[in-house]
Each structure stands twice: as C-alpha cells, then as structure tokens.
C-alpha cells in the first residue's frame with residue numbers, strides 16, 4: 001500500500017538467505033521443513049555468538065516461517081492490483097547455508113554447516129536450480145527473476161574435487177560462479193524472463209538483456225551501464241534501510257553505518273557526469289573524491305539506469321514494527337530519487353514535505369521514525385575574504401536552533417539561528 005502511494009512499482013522479494021528459506025517448493029519440501037526455522041530470533045545471539053543451527057518446522061519455541069504458495073499468489077495479486085511487480089530472488093551460489101541443512105548433498109563437503117555455497121561441480125545443484133526456478137516462475141509472472149550472485153566464498157570450491165575439476169576446465173575458480181550464473185541466465189532466457197543479479201554477475205559476459213543491481217557502491221552500476229546492461233542503483237553505503245538513520249547511541253540496534261535521510265536524498269541515481277559521479281563517490285566513501293578520479297556513466301548510456309532501490313535486510317529486524325521504523329520515512333527519499341530529476345531535487349524543499357508526511361504515516365498506523373533533532377554543522381571557507389560560513393541544519397522542520405559563538409553551551413536565551 002505504501003509503495004503504491006509513493007509510486008514505487010517493483011517489490012524485490014528476497015526469499016532465501018542464510019537467515020532461513022522462506023518459500024514453499026514442492027520438489028524440495030525439506031527446504032521449509034528443515035531450513036526455515038532456527039533456534040534464536042536475535043541475529044547476533046544466533047549467527048554471531050550462537051549455534052547457528054536450523055531446526056525442524058514444528059520445534060517448540062523455534063523462530064522463523066515461510067510463505068505458502070497460496071500466500072505468494074495473494075501477495076503477487078495484491079501487488080498487481082496496485083501496479084507493483086513482485087520480483088522474486090533465490091540466492092545462488094552463496095548465502096545458502098539453510099539449503100544444506102535440508103539437502104547437504106548440494107554443498108561441496110556433503111555435510112551441513114560446512115559452507116554456504118552450492119557445489120557447482122555437482123550436477124544436482126544445477127538440477128536444484130532449474131527445479132526451484134521452475135516453481136518460482138509458476139508463481140511469479142514478473143519480467144525479472146533475481147538469482148542473487150553476491151558474496152560467494154570460494155574456499156569450499158578450492159578443496160572440492162568436483163569444483164576443482166570444473167575450475168580447471170573453465171580456467172579458474174572465479175569461473176565456477178560464472179558457470180552457475182550463465183546456467184541461470186540461459187534457463188531464464190529460455191523461459192522468456194530476464195535475469196537480474198547483484199553486481200558480482202558482471203564477472204560474467206552477460207547477455208545484453210540481463211540486469212545488474214549495483215550494491216557495492218555505484219562502480220558496478222557505472223561499469224554495467226557503460227557495458228550496455230540495464231542497471232538498478234542500490235549502493236549499500238547509501239540506500240540500505242538496515243543502516244542507522246541517526247546517532248546510533250539514540251537508536252535500536254541496526255546493522256552498522258550511518259545513512260540518515262538527507263544522505264539518501266543526496267544520491268544521484270544517474271551519475272552521467274564527473275561531478276555527480278564524484279558527489280556520489282564522496283558520500284559512499286565518506287571522504288572527498290575528486291571528479292577527475294571517477295569514471296561517470298557515458299551520456300549515451302544514461303538511459304541504462306532503469307531504477308533505484310532501497311533494501312531492507314532483516315538480520316537486525318525482528319518484527320514488523322521495527323521494519324516500519326527502519327523504512328519510514330527514508331522510503332520517501334528513495335521514491336523521490338526514483339521519480340524526480342536531479343535538478344528538481346532540493347533538500348530544503350523535501351525536508352518540509354517529509355515532515356508533513358510524518359503524521360500522515362502515523363495516521364495510517366505506521367511506526368515511522370519521527371526524524372532526528374540532531375543539528376548538522378557544515379563549515380565552508382570562503383575563498384578570498386578569510387571568512388568561514390557555518391550552516392546549521394536539522395531534519396525536523398520547523399526547528400528552533402540556538403547557538404553561541406564563545407564555546408559555551410547554548411541556553412534557551414542564546415541567539416536564534
């Protein structure tokens with residue numbers, strides 16, 4: 001409902017990850033029976049400090065869940081009524097620990113809890129991919145199907161006889177992943193769909209129809225556009241909703257980082273000139289980057305940027321209230337990135353409007369973050385006249401900001417900014 005209201009028209013549904021398998025697959029019933037529940041809800045207690053084990057579906061006190069096919073159909077239909085396309089993602093070849101809790105023969109060692117990557121040298125892994133994607137295609141009529149592709153570790157492949165053999169045949173261990181991605185791309189193309197994947201898939205010589213999501217900054221997106229692929233910009237350093245949106249000491253536990261709404265709003269999804277590419281890069285790296293040091297998207301490839309996306313990773317999100325808190329109001333900034341051209345995007349203008357939406361979000365029952373009253377201080381040295389210009393800004397509007405110039409803490413009687 002909120003996506004439709006704010007004119008966001010693609011819902012990327014991340015259905016499998018090492019947190020749990022979340023969609024019923026008839027050909028592989030153990031995925032949801034053995035890979036969808038775990039001993040702990042708290043991510044740190046489970047993954048980082050705990051036993052990192054999955055438990056069977058009916059285990060008392062287990063945390064987890066999955067969508068039935070009927071539920072998926074209802075979600076897809078509900079979205080379609082609102083002109084939203086649901087794009088499913090099944091992760092290959094990494095982020096798949098939960099698969100091997102159910103089908104250990106699909107990882108290199110044949111034992112669960114030894115690695116998170118599929119054994120690409122095992123034909124059963126390709127069969128799994130085809131059969132799972134076949135059921136996914138039946139449920140999701142979307143043009144795009146996302147096959148993951150991110151953060152696969154090569155360690156298990158290097159010591160697996162099957163994967164080593166494949167790597168030798170193909171010319172290197174990197175090619176092991178490329179082989180699987182090419183298989184997915186071909187399979188989806190044969191079924192009339194477009195493959196979409198995280199920016200690691202650029203290691204492949206992709207079909208011109210495949211689409212790349214740039215999540216490790218903007219560089220993959222710029223490279224992909226310049227190589228002629230469609231691109232969705234979602235740099236994690238800027239557009240991940242699981243990053244802190246205000247001073248972490250004032251916030252519930254989040255993933256890490258610092259991405260307040262003003263930072264999100266400053267992103268330029270189509271960095272087709274050196275200045276905007278450098279501005280993006282400065283935000284991503286949190287340091288000044290010279291325009292001469294960044295390659296932008298070539299002007300004739302700017303139309304390759306087909307979208308911009310915010311991602312709500314749920315490791316540190318335990319319930320819907322917390323999810324709403326992390327998404328809102330930052331989603332409003334992402335919507336404007338998607339629809340408003342850079343030259344019409346103005347923080348001071350957006351700031352007023354987003355503040356006016358906070359009570360509206362609340363009236364609709366959303367547990368939105370209500371914006372920070374931290375004051376941002378920006379200083380700029382004016383060349384020539386040896387003056388320093390100081391700007392104070394605050395997310396909240398209207399805001400009364402008081403200041404002193406003698407180093408003493410401001411009181412309510414101090415000068416009004």
Ligand code: ACM
Nearest residue numbers: 150151198215236
């Ligand atoms: C990702 O953040 N690994 C897509």
Ligand code: ZN
Nearest residue numbers: 108119160163
């Ligand atoms: Zn292997």
